Amino acid sequence: MTFHALTPTQGTDLEKMVFFDQGTQVLYVSKNNAFEAPVRSYMQLLNEKSIRYEVQSVAMDVIHQKRLLNDNAKSEVMGRSDMQRAATEIFKVAVERRASDIHIRVASKSHTKIIFRVHGDLELYEEHPASWGKLLCSAIYTGMSDISDATFEELSRQDARISVRENLSPGLDGIRIATTPQVDGLVMVLRLLYNDEGKSIDICDYGYTRDQQDLIDQMRSKPTGINIISGPTGSGKSTTLRCTLLTIHKECHGTKNIMTVEDPPEYSMPGIVQTPVANAKTEQERSAAFQEAIKATMRLDPNVIMIGEMRDTPSASLGMQAAMTGHQVWTSVHANNAFSVIDRMVDLGISSNVMTDDAIITGIICQRLIKVLCPSCKRPLASVLERYAKDDLERVMKAVDVSSAHVIGDGCPECRGRGISGMTAAAEVVVPDEPMMDLIRSGQKARAIEYWRGRGGRTMREMAIDKINDGLCDPFKVEEEIGPLSDMTLTFAGDGNDS
Ligand SMILES: [Zn+2]
Structure with a gap:
């Protein structure tokens, strides 16, 4: 590690001014910069480390060449x-x-x-x-x-x-x-x-509430139908799917054939038949291989099928077909919030009659991951108000409880100076019923959302605000993930009308 300690940081001026050849103990110094402060303090550093060296005054070009030669030699030495x-x-x-x-x-x-x-x-x-x-x-x-x-x-x-x-x-x-x-x-x-074997399969350990878990239990209890999880890459969808499939496996004591089609599998799930999709070069081949894998899986007597992602029309329609022919299907799709999943599937070519049939669409989940504050160094928001711009504070204070909210601290050994200790889910979980689907079918999405909220539905934003008020998450960090907190006209992250 002496190499790192003695090598000027890359991209700095100092890097252009000096080169220390540790083999010959010669310090090459750019002659035009010999008396500049960074060079002087670098020499002092060598002195402090009791390193003996001879100084040679050279043109800046020479320094550059020496460095290149050295890098190449070092790379070649390392086989x-x-x-x-x-x-x-x-x-x-x-x-x-x-x-x-x-x-x-x-x-x-x-x-x-x-x-x-x-x-x-x-x-x-x-x-x-x-x-x-x-x-x-x-x-x-x-x-x-x-x-x-x-x-x-x-x-x-x-x-x-x-x-x-x-x-x-x-x-x-x-x-x-x-x-x-x-x-x-x-x-x-x-x-x-x-390898998350042995890790919890209780989604509440990843930030879901007990009420949301009850709703997901309802989805699991229906033998046929499709359950769709949405969220961007890195939103923890795979973890939620893993927990769900492993819970089904555990509860049925091996009496159900649970199969997955994944491209490629992300987690190994003991007890579950995971089928990878054959390697393909082009997107077209890949899509064809994916469809082939779904079709093959349907012939293999499954009870529960997980289809990694519905990314094109063929895979979406095969997934729906599986759900309509007596299977419980779990899958994921890219959408901004739970209700826009329906629009997204219609975009993928699924008829809106199918998408608004609560016997087929048995569950919709949308999730994001938000950062959890380090408990050792987080700061009460009220104690650092001066840190934030007036506009930002006003907006956030409309939505959260300033007396209990906390914000990121300066970092400590516990969190390796990050101020953040982990991630937690903010999710919305929808178990559609007939009245809700009637509203969506007749184009009244806003009323459908109202209906859902009236029956206890919580949006990702509301869930995030709960976590902020519990002092668990920083309101400003949460906004980076899910958008402005106080904008209550937007019920969901990414708004409700992105059809
Ligand atoms: Zn900390």
């Missing part, structure tokens, strides 16, 4: 197995921090950034030379992924997966790899698929 070890180390730290993704961004002319996504936000983990990053990506793709004869091509988009145990850190079931070239270099994103 592929070293790079695999480096990758394993990165995976390990990412798992410790419970990162959902690792981004490796290589900018050809300068550097590589290793970035983690933790609790929904990106955070920089490490910086390295560009050449190092290219070797890392290549080692991950060719040496660790499941593709046996893989060649890493910097200029193409490539997908792969790591599922061999020795290449994974404990706690992981797999890693999904996606790469793309970027204007100046390339990006590799690794989605970490955690």
Whole structure:
């Protein structure tokens, strides 16, 4: 790690002014900058560390060349197995921090950034030379992924997966790899698929209320029909689906055949038959393979079918067909709120008569994940009012209880300085009935929503406000996820009329 400690931060002026060759103990200093403060303090740093060195005054170009040569040499010294070890180390730290993704961004002319996504936000983990990053990506793709004869091509988009145990850190079931070239270099994103065996299957542990759980129990109790979960990527849909399927499995004591069609499977679910979709190159092939997998599943005597996502007309109509031929179906779709799921499915070509039949559509759920404040360093909103702009405060104070709301603190060892300790769901759960569907069919969506709320329905926004008033979530952070809190004309995040 001495290398990191002694190497000026990339992209800084200092990086252009000095280069310390640790092999020869020569400090190259740009002659025009020799007396500038950053150079002086860098030399002081070396002195403090009792490092002996000889100074050579050179042109700035020389510094640049020295650095490039050094980066290349360092990369070559580290063979592929070293790079695999480096990758394993990165995976390990990412798992410790419970990162959902690792981004490796290589900018050809300068550097590589290793970035983690933790609790929904990106955070920089490490910086390295560009050449190092290219070797890392290549080692991950060719040496660790499941593709046996893989060649890493910097200029193409490539997908792969790591599922061999020795290449994974404990706690992981797999890693999904996606790469793309970027204007100046390339990006590799690794989605970490955690092994959640043994983790709770009670959705209340992920932020749902008991009332919402009762509604989902009702969905599970209906032998046929379709239940649709919506929300953007990273909204925790897969976790909700996993909890639901594993609960069905547990409750039926193995008497039901539960099957999934996923592209690709995200979690391993013991006791459930998970069918992956065959690898396909083009979107068209992929869609065809997905349809084939759904059809095959229907012939395999299932009671419950989970279809990972309804993303096109064929998969949507096959899903509906499964629901109408005596199966309980669970699936997901992209929509902003529970009621717009119906519009979305109509857009996908399902007739509105089917979509407003409460015997077929047995449940709709929409969810987002919102950040949970670190309990050790959160601050009462009332104590830091001066931090916020007047407009923002006025808007938020209309919706939340200032006496109990808390906001993000400065960070502490408990939360690794993030101020955030995790994520929790804000969801809306709808079990449609005939009067509600009659209203939707006759184009009165707003009245349908009113009817639902009159019967105890809670919107994502209301649920988030409850969590803010409990001091669990920061109102301003919540707004980043679900939009303005005080705008009560918008019943839902993303509004109610995005048909
Ligand atoms: Zn903290």
